[in-house]
Ligand SMILES: NC(=O)C1=CN([C@@H]2O[C@H](COP(=O)(O)OP(=O)(O)OC[C@H]3O[C@@H](n4cnc5c(N)ncnc54)[C@H](OP(=O)(O)O)[C@@H]3O)[C@@H](O)[C@H]2O)C=CC1
């Protein structure tokens with residue numbers, strides 16, 4: 547059994563990790579941290595875990611993290627980088643669900659996240675945890691940077707087109723919608739029921755921190771400069787991301803449906819739906835799947851890709867468990883077999 551710790555067990559990605567890990571056949575949960583809830587039973591705070599998990603929260607500085615084989619960080623950006631060097635030195639592997647190790651360039655990190663990086667020397671070693679791109683490197687990694695939710699949905703939709711050079715990388719558009727759990731569990735006016743329900747709005751249009759992350763991943767796939775217009779929206783649902791992706795084709799006549807089907811044929815968590823299908827966020831709610839559909843509007847020069855994920859699963863905790871399975875030589879799908887909740 548892999549001995550696992552979770553730092554940030556009182557947040558939305560943390561409790562989703564606990565739900566998945568409690569049912570995982572190869573995991574023994576050893577430590578779940580909270581600063582404010584230390585000493586309290588996890589299942590008292592999260593009754594969905596009653597009967598599944600018998601642990602109390604401990605403070606994040608507790609030495610029991612050092613006794614783990616793997617520690618997940620489900621904490622705000624800038625938290626993991628303070629503790630990761632010590633854990634790695636103690637022989638503990640780490641998966642960070644935040645952005646601390648996603649960007650290669652420490653200056654870019656500082657620009658977007660507003661603080662100097664605490665351990666820039668680890669950025670080159672950290673592996674970006676998108677298994678559909680970096681599977682072999684993840685297997686060998688001791689530090690994995692779990693991708694952001696929007697970056698997962700957007701990259702999986704654009705990658706086949708860019709890898710084959712079929713679209714103009716200088717003219718990509720990602721119009722994305724997220725449920726409010728994407729903003730985390732902390733109290734904030736914008737996610738109050740009376741603010742977020744019966745409402746939809748764009749945000750971060752002038753610049754969102756997921757833009758450089760997506761650009762970095764797409765640039766690696768195409769080896770050319772990438773220009774991406776990325777517009778996120780907040781929508782009145784709890785879970786889910788829907789990305790509508792637009793690109794200009796540089797060649798017509800290609801069988802894009804076959805291209806996508808072949809690219810993802812061996813991927814357990816990417817479902818290429820029939821040409822022209824309309825994937826729905828509810829079709830992935832609670833599941834680790836990304837569902838994609840390719841559209842060719844009539845003018846012939848544009849391809850539209852629709853991509854849906856659950857932000858808390860393939861966009862965070864589920865992808866983190868997928869990465870853990872790879873890092874520890876387990877079946878990649880272990881603990882992730884559940885179908886989506888519907889309705
Ligand atoms: N929500 C989403 O859909 C996604 C989120 N992410 C990223 O995952 C991370 C967690 O997100 P989310 O679960 O939504 O966030 P939440 O705000 O819901 O939870 C944050 C957690 O971090 C803990 N925490 C806060 N500050 C510290 C600290 N200084 N030291 C230790 N623990 C701390 C809190 O616990 P306590 O206060 O009890 O100590 C809480 O459990 C973020 O970086 C987020 O950007 C990534 C992909 C998707």
Ligand SMILES: CC(=O)N[C@@H](CCC(=O)OP(=O)(O)O)C(=O)O
Nearest residue numbers: 644645694695724725726728729
């Ligand atoms: C709806 C909403 O607010 N979503 C979050 C994205 C959450 C996430 O994945 O961000 P990290 O890169 O920090 O992991 C946002 O736009 O900031």
